[in-house]
Amino acid sequence: MKRLLPLFFCSIVLDVFAAGECASPLDTYGNYDNQIPRKQINDVKSEYYVLSYTWTPRYCAKLGKDQTKPGSKDYLQCGSGKQFGYVLHGFWPQGRIKASGNYPRACEGDQQKIDRKLLENYLCMTPSVWLLQHEYEYHGTCMHDETLEEPRAYFDKALELHNTLKLPDRELPGDTASIQWFMDNNPQFKQGSVQYSTNSKEWQFCYDNTFTSMTCPANARPANIGQADDCPVKGNISSSGKKYYFTSAHANYAAVRISRDKGEKCFSSAETARAAGWLEAP
Template identity: 35%
Template sequence: MTVFFRVIASFILLFAAAANAAPFSADSCDIDASLLNKRYDNDLDYKNTRAETDFFLLVYSNSPRFCDYMERKGREDSVRFQCESDNDFGWVVHGLWGESRKAYTSGNFEGHPRYCKGDLKPLPLKTLEPYLCMSPGTRLLQGQWEKHGACDFSSPEQYFGTTLSLAQRFKVPPENLNPKQAVRWMRDNNPALKRIWLHQTRTEFGICFDKNFDVMSCPRRR
């Protein structure tokens, strides 16, 4: 076999492996280490240790729209893996957030548990790498652990593992849909969500879970 055909064959095998990989699993995308942001420490903004977690919210964001936004802001160098790699990232997981029902229904953004253990040190890159196909950014993953995960989970592995397990329960909509269309698609294509009220904003959508991680309708906002 010539070098050319060996290269073509390897690409075919790689594509087939990715196509058969579980959604968001470590082998469902190609991780080019040269594109990863190695400066992924996050600054603490505000801390809320008084609020209690009443339910969890798994939030999805649209990668192409996010990359367009970062390019307009001139910040594309910090998200090269998500926005410049050969991967076709569509709707990806923004994070799993512990939510206060009172804060959620009132729209009080600062009323949720946040940075419960303060400004934490950056996690080792090897801890983040298995979840980069789910949430394609080292800074994103580090931030989600510090801001949200540390409030309810004893370790980053438990937090990211739970997030991945929840995300893999559902099919994800095409990337060209807006959040309103994506919510409708999620209900039509995931039987467990058929009669469930989903979270929706101008740019994202999400699925709510009770503290046993069973799907629930998100609280109605006032």
């Protein structure tokens, strides 16, 4: 099936832009088509999705002047003077829920270069024609519903999800307080649907195959979200199967480690833990 290339959606922008307003006549980068080797193709079914957001100032701070001058790959996002905040890095099929690590990728191999005129409609979501092309070729071709593998359908679904989100206008650290901010400002999120990648410094949100918010699989969670000192109230399951919560005032709080794959949890408060049926640790 012949496809045009998609895009990836940007997140919240510090200045509010309408579709198409982010294009710049100085953004002339043309070498944005990917060449995908056959060995990178991994056509497997996906059972859930992740939306992943990056903070533009952090990304741009790592680049040199030659990388942000007019005509360069990152000019629009980092050198044009348009003030982007969180931008959508990816809308990623994730493979099986219970078998983390075997991710679908480039499911239909190399794709044709998408017309820049189409991409310009989405630059306020993801201000990089290179990234838009990349995301479609590597991820958009792997949607579980084949009708969503067409570029416009893929874009529409991504934009639909993106438009339901409230995103912060400042960079949030990867801690429990920040998770709570997302939960408080996005009532559609289910408990455990927000995660943070400490390696890439990206906020990620999990969705099932109906594109409904879902708890991120425990075995796929980035390492240190809701763990150790980032967890205000630790929900631990004893060897006898009893569920106890530990506040920071408890003598054993620091020694308690949360194992989500065993059903243990991090709570924002003791009240929340009790409401969930957990008992105060003796």
